[in-house]
Amino acid sequence: ELLKHTPDLTNIPPLQRFGFAKKRINDIFEKFKVFLEEMDTFIGNSFIKDTNDLHGEHLDTQNMLRQIESIVQIIDRDHMKVAFFGRTSNGKSTVINSMLRDQILPSGIGHTTNCFLSITGVDVQEPYLLRPDSPDKKNAQTIKRLSNSLSKECLDPNAIVRLYWPKTKCALIRDEVVLVDSPGIDMSPDVDGWIDTHCQDADVFVLVANSESTLMHSEKSFFKRVNAKLSQPNIFILNNRWDCSAGEDTATRDEVRSQHQERTIEFIVDELGLMTRKETSERIFFISAKEALKIRMGQASDLAQGWEERHKEFEDFELKFENCLSASAINTKFHSHALRGRDIANSLNESLVKVEELSFNYRKKCEEERKRKEQQLNFVLKESEAIKHHFKKKIESVGSHVEDLVSDALRE
Ligand code: GTP
Ligand code: MG
Numbered sequence: 001e002l003l004k005h006t007p008d009l010t011n012i013p014p015l016q017r018f019g020f021a022k023k024r025i026n027d028i029f030e031k032f033k034v035f036l037e038e039m040d041t042f043i044g045n046s047f048i049k050d051t052n053d054l055h056g057e058h059l060d061t062q063n064m065l066r067q068i069e070s071i072v073q074i075i076d077r078d079h080m081k082v083a084f085f086g087r088t089s090n091g092k093s094t095v096i097n098s099m100l101r102d103q104i105l106p107s108g109i110g111h112t113t114n115c116f117l118s119i120t121g122v123d124v125q126e127p128y129l130l131r132p133d134s135p136d137k138k139n140a141q142t143i144k145r146l147s148n149s150l151s152k153e154c155l156d157p158n159a160i161v162r163l164y165w166p167k168t169k170c171a172l173i174r175d176e177v178v179l180v181d182s183p184g185i186d187m188s189p190d191v192d193g194w195i196d197t198h199c200q201d202a203d204v205f206v207l208v209a210n211s212e213s214t215l216m217h218s219e220k221s222f223f224k225r226v227n228a229k230l231s232q233p234n235i236f237i238l239n240n241r242w243d244c245s246a247g248e249d250t251a252t253r254d255e256v257r258s259q260h261q262e263r264t265i266e267f268i269v270d271e272l273g274l275m276t277r278k279e280t281s282e283r284i285f286f287i288s289a290k291e292a293l294k295i296r297m298g299q300a301s302d303l304a305q306g307w308e309e310r311h312k313e314f315e316d317f318e319l320k321f322e323n324c325l326s327a328s329a330i331n332t333k334f335h336s337h338a339l340r341g342r343d344i345a346n347s348l349n350e351s352l353v354k355v356e357e358l359s360f361n362y363r364k365k366c367e368e369e370r371k372r373k374e375q376q377l378n379f380v381l382k383e384s385e386a387i388k389h390h391f392k393k394k395i396e397s398v399g400s401h402v403e404d405l406v407s408d409a410l411r412e
Contacts, residue, residue, distance in 0.1 A: 014322040015175040018080050021330045022176075025337060026075050032341065033068045036061055036348075047362075060351075064344055071337050079120075079176040080329040082321075083199055085223075086208035087216060088184025091240040091289045095208050096179055098292035099318065100170045104163075105181055116160035116198055117181040121173030123166075130162045137164075157188045158197060177325070186218045195229050203329040204234045204321065211239035211256070211286060214263055220271070227272045234328050235274065236283050236321055237264050243288035246304035257286055285317040286310070 009017045040061040084092045093107040096119070105117065128137040140163055160180075167174045180198060188194065199205070205226060209215055226233050239260055245253045261284055268280045275283070291307050292314045294300050300307070 014326045015080070015172075015177060017326045018329050019175050021334055022075060022078060025334050026072065029068055029072050029075065029337075029341060032345070033065065033072070036065050036068060040065065064348060067340070067344055071340055075334075075337055078329075078333045079178050080204075080325050081178045081180065081202045082204045082206060082325060083180045083182065083202040084206045084208060085182050085185055085219075086240075087186045087210065087218060090184075090208045090210045092184075092208045093181055094289040094293060095206070095238060095240065095287075096181055098289045098296060098314065099172055099179070100165075101172075101293075101296040102170065103293065103297065104165065104170075113181055113183050114187075115157055115183060116194075117163060118160055119163045119165055119173060119179045119181070121167035121170065121175075121177070122164045124164065125166060127163065127165045127169075129164065132156075132159045132161065140164075157183050158190060158193055160198065185222045186216075191222055191225050192229070195226055199226060199230065202230075202233075203332065204236065204325045206321070207235060207237045208240050208289075209237055209260075209264075211242045211260060212244055214260065215267060220267060223267075223272065227274065232274065234324055235268065236285070236317065236324075237268075238289075238317065239264075239284070239286045240289050242286040242310055243291050243304045243307065246306050260284075260286075282320060285313050287314045287317060289314075 009020065012020055043061060084096060086092050091107070093105040093113055097103055097105055097107065100119070104119065106113070127140045129140040130137060165173060173179070180202070182194070182198070185191065205223070207219060207223065209219060223233075223235065226235075239257075245256060248256070261281070264284050265277055265280045268274050268283070269277055274280075288307070288310045291300075291303050292311055294303065295307070295311055
């Protein structure tokens with residue numbers, strides 16, 4: 001019934017589709033829950049509750065209710081997650097800042113991000129952060145404070161600091177998108193630990209590469225591990241710092257670009273076996289995160305030649321990224337809930353068929369019992385009639401005999 005009224009999701013902006021789908025699926029499960037509760041009450045008041053083989057064994061509504069409640073809770077926590085990876089100083093934090101359109105995360109030369117950092121949009125006025133070892137909300141209002149707090153207090157590269165940023169300040173995090181920044185993949189040998197801890201529920205991975213060099217061994221081996229551990233990961237590759245090619249002549253620039261493009265396609269298609277050549281070419285972009293951030297912060301006065309084109313490519317990346325992110329999150333997250341919901345509905349259906357069959361047999365048994373009792377009653381009635389009749393005659397004959405005796409006696 002609910003699905004009949006679902007409007008065409010393509011008419012809704014990509015990132016809002018997730019929230020919309022979340023509400024729809026939540027409504028369906030809530031209705032399912034109400035139905036199960038009604039069923040549970042009905043059974044609690046009916047003869048079924050006293051009939052062990054009907055209730056306990058075949059129709060465990062309480063257990064189904066518990067399963068539905070746990071799905072509803074998981075749906076409530078579901079969000080779209082994007083993880084950014086790349087070597088130190090490739091510009092991961094700068095890319096995130098450009099997408100958020102503000103200088104939020106610390107960035108700079110050298111090893112800047114020294115642990116995982118997630119950014120979630122919340123309905124608050126002031127930003128705050130949570131360290132992994134404390135439930136206390138730390139003030140994160142200025143970039144300097146955030147930078148100090150991160151560099152001093154969180155040194156385990158596998159740990160995650162959670163930054164909560166007011167939704168009103170950034171459009172990207174308004175619609176349940178969580179962005180995860182990471183330390184350089186060349187900084188930790190525990191790549192598997194990273195993937196297990198931070199990537200299992202990631203919908204999209206963004207590899208921030210450096211367009212001044214080719215894809216490195218550390219970058220390739222990281223994504224080989226991601227590909228081995230997760231099924232069909234969605235990967236975007238950003239060749240960052242493309243502004244550094246502005247000084248080159250067009251021919252050289254084109255040559256470098258097609259060389260990077262070709263090597264990246266080879267890696268994704270031949271080594272990872274993830275996508276076709278055509279699909280892969282839609283996932284590779286040549287951008288300048290630093291320029292994009294400047295443009296978005298109104299500081300675009302001294303940009304290198306060709307910045308308009310690079311910024312257009314950055315916007316093109318964002319568009320394709322948003323479409324991919326919402327489609328992937330809806331598919332992977334809600335699809336599994338929908339399948340579980342369908343399994344519960346199927347087993348409820350099977351139970352109800354079984355209960356119907358068993359209650360039909362039970363009714364037949366009761367009717368046979370009633371018939372037997374009726375026959376017994378008829379027999380008893382007949383017998384008592386016969387007895388009554390027999391005794392009436394006897395009494396009458398005894399009565400007339402006594403009367404004869406009395407009149408004989410009187411005569412004598
Ligand atoms: P770590 O956190 O240390 O791993 O580095 P990161 O990958 O987060 O890099 P970050 O964003 O901190 O950027 C490193 C330096 O590169 C900073 O000084 C940025 O300003 C600079 N940078 C980032 N993107 C670009 C770009 O597109 N062009 C140029 N020229 N510089 C960039
Ligand atoms: Mg960083």
